[in-house]
Amino acid sequence: MSDYQVLEMGGLDEWRGHYGGFTPEKSRDGRRVVDHELTMQYIGMTANAFEPGEEAGYWHVHERIEEVYVFLAGRGQMALDDDIVDVGPGTVVRVGQGVFRTWRALPDSPEQLRWLCLRAGGQELPEVPRRQPPRPRAPVPVELNPQDATLAAYERGARQYAERTTTAPAPEVAALLARVAAGAHVLELGSGPGRDAAAVESAGLTVDRTDGAAAFVDAQRAAGHRARVLDVRADDFGGPYDAVFANAVLLHVPRADLAGVLATARRACRAGGVLVASFKKGEGEAWTQAKLDDPRHFTYWDEAGLTAALTAAGWIPEQVAESTLPESAERWITVVARNEASASL
Ligand SMILES: C[S@@+](CC[C@H](N)C(=O)[O-])C[C@H]1O[C@@H](n2cnc3c(N)ncnc32)[C@H](O)[C@@H]1O
Incomplete structure (x- = not known):
């Protein structure tokens, strides 16, 4: 017994x-x-x-x-x-x-x-407790690392995510279009359903749509767009591009890894090119089951931490400022940074 x-x-x-x-x-x-x-x-x-x-x-x-x-x-x-x-x-x-x-x-x-x-x-x-095997069906997935679990949540919930996300482009699209002319070539990380890519393309730019979740890439291809799987943690970004755009994507990267991912993004960007990205503002990390059935993991940032990560990656920060909309339940920071170095560095 x-x-x-x-x-x-x-x-x-x-x-x-x-x-x-x-x-x-x-x-x-x-x-x-x-x-x-x-x-x-x-x-x-x-x-x-x-x-x-x-x-x-x-x-x-x-x-x-x-x-x-x-x-x-x-x-x-x-x-x-x-x-x-x-x-x-x-x-x-x-x-x-x-x-x-x-x-x-x-x-x-x-x-x-x-x-x-x-x-x-x-x-x-x-x-x-640390010697016990993982508990099956725990509310927070303990069997995967948080980023793999988050990506798996998007794979399973891609359609749900698209249904539950506004079709209005993110405000960061305007920040991008204010800095990059028509005809420019943009790399989008974590395109998701492709809402922002569509807005950027209709302004006359070309967007390479990418996402770590194959389910989003498949859905975009089915809708007639060119898209490829790109995991920001490990894959080659290609380039050089005139801009890298990542709305609400790099907030899934662990704090210690962000500068490395930003450095990869900079190497994919031509000299004088621009980065536009957004992050959740706050402290620490958290899981949330809002929006999708499976939990997703987020890293929260403040302006000083993002500025330090951008600088460590070789970007010149132009804007790192809170951009929370009045109706938003979460606080947000928008980042705009310039690559002044040669893309080959
Ligand atoms: C909050 S959604 C934002 C989607 C889209 N940018 C938007 O604003 O609607 C985060 C996106 O990042 C993607 N993602 C998560 N982890 C990733 C990773 N390691 N590499 C590339 N994309 C990732 C997800 O599949 C998802 O499309």
Whole structure:
């Protein structure tokens, strides 16, 4: 039989009815020492409930034990050495070794203060989760790297993406047309359904439509356009082009790889050529399942980070500025940069 146990402690409103402690002298109402009831190996846990205004009444410290207090209901305070921390539902407080601690429920707490205290014995936990095989059908795909998973999401959802995307060209098309004359040859990365390419072509430019997802390339070919599969992470970009256009595409590139991809784009661009691209503005990275059924991974950028990546790739930034439209749920940055070096560099 698998090694697990189940204990029903009752709902939060029943916890005050518990009575317990580590020794009979230290036992009190509203405390349950769960590790006296389950055969815990490495962690201990108490479940606790204080009436409004009730205090622990003592300070204590551990030399080896690390504790995590998880507050679930009510309002209270923890004193940690010289600090006081307000706690309430959702507050998690880790207390390291050597910190003196005590706590109380505030007199005007709207309900009993209830929390779990988890403690472990000052030794590193074994890295069990990392040794497990990937979980099947996890909400975030763990079996692929984020960029492969994102590309796979576009492969499966190309038609859905086209149906759910406005047919109005992106504002970045105007930024491109303001800088590149009719007759120019443009490389578009991540064309998707080809909405922007159509707008650029109708202004008299030639567009090489490309995408990392074969499903988009196939759909464009079926509509009579020339298109090729180009994965920005690995493939040759060709060229030299007068401009490289990438609307909402390079936001799928990992932060550490962006300068390298931008350098490849610059080598595909003639001297004096231009890059126009857009990115989501923000911090960190995130998965989202908005728009497609499968999750896609995004890297968020700020102006300083994009400027640094462009410069590292040899582009001269002309514009790196927020371009969020009033109706947009997301914030955006538009990038315009010039290649002043020879395309052969
Ligand atoms: C948010 S969509 C934007 C599509 C189009 N530019 C638009 O504005 O409608 C991102 C596009 O990037 C493509 N893409 C994602 N990862 C890519 C990669 N590694 N190489 C090339 N294209 C990629 C996707 O297939 C998709 O067409």
